[in-house]
Amino acid sequence: MTRSFREKLIRKAFFGFAAVSIIFLLLIILFLFREALPTFQFVSIGRFIFGMEWYPTYEPPEFGIWPLIVGSLVVTSFSTLIAVPLGVLSAIYISEIAPPAVKEILKPAIELLAGLPSVVLGFFGMVVLAPWLQDTFDLPTGLNIVNASIMLAVMAIPTISSISEDALYSVPREFKEASYALGATRHETIVKVIVPAALSGISTAVILGMARAIGETMVVLMVAGGAAAVPESIFDSVRPMPASIAAEMGEAPFRSNHYHALFATGVVLLVLTLAFNFIADYVSHKFRETGSATL
């Protein structure tokens, strides 16, 4: 075996290993569809997605996941409203304002926040936030949209903050210097020069944060309340898709209609999160800043 042949072989082998991620992704899609497709023998796609009733264990059962989709979208939107300002502003603080000593503490702190297990956040929402919300607003239950949105925001903030910070950090130094040289204040430089220059990175951060929130399971399973109905107020309980899957899969008889319908719900969830990821990928490539040379 010649040396160059062996080198080629090694190269090919490494390529094979690198392709493993794609193979896993395809396997995930394949095996989800395998169990999901039988759903559409007993309910049409339209009725499944837009059906207003989710009563999988009734007789006759109803398999409409619209309330679950709405539940997911509602908690994701509200958590985004909370997480985006906090995440982006903290990124600005870390990258532009914080003294080095504070930065040294705050950056690892945000990493640790990202590392908190979701079941612990769900537990915290159950035992602390829920009773507080119930007492303060005089509600029948503290397990509702507000609670889930706050706890999901805690999960999404580290994602948004760290990706935004990378984007702000990579804005070329010359931009800042030019702005100061024109007599702009620090505030004006940050708001009118640095943030716009990092906007594509910040947008990517926001989209990935939303993807994180919509796919998160344990928090919504434990604190969203679990009512499979389209909510009318922010203090209503909801049953987002991941919560429904996690709560019911244990009880659904193997390969029953219910079992297949939960897999189909998983497919909808997967499609939504992959869409978020593709948009994020597109935004970060399409609008990538390539440094001062682009101006």
Add this chain to the structure above:
Amino acid sequence: MRQGSMKWRYLKQGIFLWVVRIAALIIAAALGGILFFIFVNGIGAVDWTFLTEPPRDSMTAGGIMPAIIGTVYLTLGAVLVAMPLGVTSAVYLSEYARSGPAVRFIRIGINSLAGVPSVVFGLFGLSLFVVYLDFGSSILAGSLTLAILILPTIIGSAEEALKAVPQTFREASLALGVSKWQTVSRIVLPNALPGILTGSILGIGRAAGETAPIMFTAAAFFTTRLPGSVFDEVMALPYHIYVLATAGTRIEETRPLQYGTALVLIALVLGVDLAAIVIRSYIRRKKRW
């Protein structure tokens, strides 16, 4: 005050700076508050018996030893599978790949895999490992599911570690007539090893805290028996917290056990994360180049 005057501009700046500081403070307070609360409420429940004994009286008393062991098995299994795959992927991307559609495709694959919701991993593990390959609900099925979940984390940090090895090292080696593979295996990988290990430690932390992926693939509600083979079900810390907090008959009564289990899980996960962060900053400072 006239708009646009210097005073006005500095006033706006002052307000802005405070808003930003307050945002950072809220996040720090959220982390501190959660940790403090779990610690204060959990520390009373945690003692030697709690860590070394199985649950008693239909999980209203006793300890969490089987759940700790289960989490350790699941996590180590996941890292043992994910690390070789992740490191070889990273070596390809960092050392061999030339930019082109193939690499772009692989990157999209890795990013998408990183974005798959944890409960979907659970469904996938159930469908492929538990049912199709007939592993049953077991350590093997749970570990493999978690391995795929942490693969993108491990690839990402291994790639970063490889990229941090200076280009001059590779050039010097190649200039001596050393082959590409020998350069990679004898020069690049050893220098990147600490960084790669750090990434794998972060993977451990991630895998240990996940609940949804193991719910249908590995986690047992209750078992006092320690696993005898990789085909046995195990208890796991995150699932144990969920079960105690939501499905028990005496949820209020077992609160101390719930806090205690949450504290042990947090200590495990954050301990591992903290170790990785400390090692990483140590490496960065110690770097000889």
